[in-house]
Amino acid sequence: MKTRLLAAIALVCMLVSCRNDKNARLLPNVSGRAGEVLVVIERAQWEGNVGVAIRDLLASDTPYLAQREPLFNLSNVPPGSFGNMFKVHRNILIVSVDPQNQKEGFSWKHDEWARPQAVVQLNAPDERTALNYIESEGMLLAEFFEQAERDRVINNAKLYEEVSLREPVEELTGGVIHFPSGYRLRKKTDSFVWIADEKQYIMQTVMIYRYPATDADPFSLENIITHRNAVMKENVPGMFDGSYMITATAVEPTTRSLRYHGRDFMETRGFWEVEGGFALVLQPRRGRHHSDRSLRLLPQIRQETEPPSGGVFALFF
Numbered sequence: 001m002k003t004r005l006l007a008a009i010a011l012v013c014m015l016v017s018c019r020n021d022k023n024a025r026l027l028p029n030v031s032g033r034a035g036e037v038l039v040v041i042e043r044a045q046w047e048g049n050v051g052v053a054i055r056d057l058l059a060s061d062t063p064y065l066a067q068r069e070p071l072f073n074l075s076n077v078p079p080g081s082f083g084n085m086f087k088v089h090r091n092i093l094i095v096s097v098d099p100q101n102q103k104e105g106f107s108w109k110h111d112e113w114a115r116p117q118a119v120v121q122l123n124a125p126d127e128r129t130a131l132n133y134i135e136s137e138g139m140l141l142a143e144f145f146e147q148a149e150r151d152r153v154i155n156n157a158k159l160y161e162e163v164s165l166r167e168p169v170e171e172l173t174g175g176v177i178h179f180p181s182g183y184r185l186r187k188k189t190d191s192f193v194w195i196a197d198e199k200q201y202i203m204q205t206v207m208i209y210r211y212p213a214t215d216a217d218p219f220s221l222e223n224i225i226t227h228r229n230a231v232m233k234e235n236v237p238g239m240f241d242g243s244y245m246i247t248a249t250a251v252e253p254t255t256r257s258l259r260y261h262g263r264d265f266m267e268t269r270g271f272w273e274v275e276g277g278f279a280l281v282l283q284p285r286r287g288r289h290h291s292d293r294s295l296r297l298l299p300q301i302r303q304e305t306e307p308p309s310g311g312v313f314a315l316f317f
Helices: 002-020 049-058 127-159 163-173 221-235
Strands: 036-040 073-077 091-097 105-110 118-124 184-188 192-198 203-212 254-260 263-271 277-283 288-294 313-316
Touching (some): 036 049, 049 073, 091 127, 118 127, 163 184, 163 192, 163 203
Parallel strands (some): 036 073, 288 313
Antiparallel strands (some): 105 118, 184 192, 192 203, 254 263
């Protein structure tokens, strides 16, 4: 009797579990390396104007790096060879140029055949239409794959997080950065935090700072760079007495506005005077700036709480 009762309970649990998970899908892990995109396209189109446009968009040089490096590494496969082995790739762009396509434009999917996966499909009736979509929505395509890679880095950082670094960052910004293990706190003041992962030949560092937004145009390129240089002079000494790192002027920095997770930011890109590159993102918030600067790699910020009153949140990577 006891055995039958246990068996009945187990069966009920299985049925309830199946009912709750009937829509769940067991997917394999993605394949491929970070930054790779698999393009599924007919060979004639890949070697023609559509393929050129895709390469110009996704394989162009990453701006403001000290060495040439493409945004993504591309490989291609014709639709007839797009089997199960390729369907588990981490980033997939499927291009269909066919007069019989009933729907046009881009469609965006996650975890179609594997997890965590980003899949984009472009349907067009002819080459000219396909080129128009690539020209008008190409930046969205690049940013979709870039965000997918960033999300993977975030998830990996959460798994191997250096939890001790949460508090100093949250005190300054009101947000949380998930730093993976290996990062250590180098310096902390009331308005500045310096966190770095330093190895024998590679240094990866993040600098976060805040200053009052009292300028008439606090988000102009000139004001952003002026404040950044002042903070570096005060907090980041160079190898020699009186030296410090500043923004290089040989290559003009650039700035642009963007929106991320419903928040407005300003992003500035440029070079260090000595080495490396940087990108700066500023979010206006009631009269102050929070700035986050990185020499090499910036773990992503997850906004968990509102920044302190009168603050502006900013992100360097």
